[in-house]
Amino acid sequence: MSHQTIIVVGAGAAALSFAAAMPPSYKVMVVTKESVSDSNSTLAQGGIASSTLPYDSGSAHAEDTLYAGCGHNHIETVNDTIRDGQRLIAELIKQNFPFDTDEKGRLRLGKEGAHSVNRILHAGGDATGRMLIRHLIGQLGGHVTLKEYETAADLWIEDGRCRGVWTKDSSGKAVLRKADYVVLATGGCGHLFQVHTNNRSVTSDGLSLAYRAGAELADLEFVQFHPTLLVKNGRAHGLVSEAVRGEGAVLTDESGRQVMDGVHPLKDLAPRDVVSRTIHEKLADGSRVFLDIRHIPDFRWRFPTVTSICEEAGVPIENGRIPVSPGMHFLMGGVSVDRWGETSVPNLFVIGEAACTGFHGANRLASNSLLECIVFGQRAAERIKSRKQAVFACGKAPLPEDITFAVPLCDVKDIQKWMTDHVSIVRKADELRKVKDRLEQLPVQTVNVKEITKSQLTLTHLWQTAKLMTASALLRTESRGGHFRSDFPAADDKNWKGKQIIHVKGDVEIIENEGIVKDAAVQA
DSSP, X not given: OOOOEEEEEOOSHHHHHHHXXXXXXXXXXXXXXXXXXXSHHHHOOSOEEOOOSTTOOHHHHHHHHHXXXXXXXXXXXXXXXXXXXXXXXXXXXXXXXXXOBOTTSOBOEEOOTTOSSOOEEOSTTTOHHHHHHHHHHHHOOTTEEEEETOEEEEEEEETTEEEEEXXXXXXXXXXXXXXXXXXXXXXXXXXXXXXXXXXXXXSSHHHHHHHHTTOOEEOTTOEEEEEEEXXXXXXXXXXXXXXXXXXTOEEEOTTOOBTTTTXXXXXXXXXXXXXXXXXXXXXXXXXXXXXXXXXXXXHHHHOHHHHHHHHHHXXXXXXXXXXXXXXXXXXXXXXXXXXXXXXXXXXXXXXXGGEEOSSSTTSOOTTOHHHHHHHHHHHHHHHHHHSOOOOOOOOOOOOGGGOEEEEESSOHHHHHHHHHHHSSSSBOHHHHHHHHHHHHTOOXXXXXXXXXXXXXXXXXXXXXXXXXXXXXXXXXXSOBTTBOBTTBOSOOHHHHTTEEEEEETTEEEEEEOTTBOSSOOOOO
16 A cells, blocks of 8 residues: 555646546645636647547557657657557547547547548537546546645755645645655646637646756747637637637638638648748738638537637627637647656656647647647556655755745736747747846845745746746747747758757756657648
């Protein structure tokens, strides 16, 4: 009997997949700063990509993943994740997870950007994420404790090992929660930008926590902007799933001309970075862009979430056109981990969007994120279960007064504006330098964990990640996937293929990752 304690920070698909996979011999505590059903995963309208039918194959799925990832994927990770994902999807089907089926009971498979065939499984139409979270919550045993409305503030590192988490509970009290292992599954960093698809809880906490603890962060320059957020009068109301384009919707300008004609062979289903930049250019020229949905039958039934978003925004779907604009959606980079989700800090795991696994490369393939979540949640659980219980002498815990943070004297909105204006879809050196200098020169106040507020923690996390992301974007003097430099508009394979920018303990270095495939098909 283990009786080891594991703290999971986050409550999305990766966190709950991990918690559900741990046996009763472990004590698992899931700490989340919102409710357990309030996460990015819950918002996921896309499905789960998996080659489940005879006309498809894991190798074809891998080829599409590599193509979208612009030759920056870790080839072994791609193949292993897709293979393990097939097995886990089969298990979900055996558990009677309600994947959508046709009138004959066969799986209804959708198609999304850069996929060569229909392979996207959905549940509840465009409510796959919500259905998956509901299912995973139902899989949790009595040994899993949920701590809602509690915010992770810092990791306790002793003798180089992660020994627990400092949190702020619902009353604002600082609490040290000791653990044998800590698993961060906090999502990405959507709130770095003014327009995004992310849940309110996604403020780069895990990236900042891991960096403070001494873990390596990689590929932070690769940020995916989803092409189609519903935008009305300058305000984003929600995501319009890529599955809508997969079912035949097309992007048009005011006069009805198709925006993606002549841009890419896959047109409206080109990789997300290509579509987002194209829409961005149209909007910059003063045009408006719409998603024409007139040729999709039974739209309300097939896309209930999108329909609800349209109704709330006052956009009648009967008109057949939804006004759209790109917004920050997903971070391909994150905390550098191995195939088990382990970081460079012993006893610290990171899974889900907060991790940089090498699966997505420079640009994530649509509907590969939930797949990665369930695979790496399962793998991290397997890794911990395989470990022999080790006893480490636990020293005296630090006093809360000794755990301090440098809180910048600015507002979150300031950081969001700087990042949106200069570190988003299109970047260039002079603007990146200005933002980098501005972020680094901000005055700060020192606050300890006992006194710091949750809003100050959010500001600190976002500020730290903004500095690292801007530095990475300035260093990579090429364009690849989600990183586009107008002053270096082409990929530079000679100098950058297989290279990663790594941040650790205040230092930054450029390394060559031998696992990144050298001969992958790259976007035309």
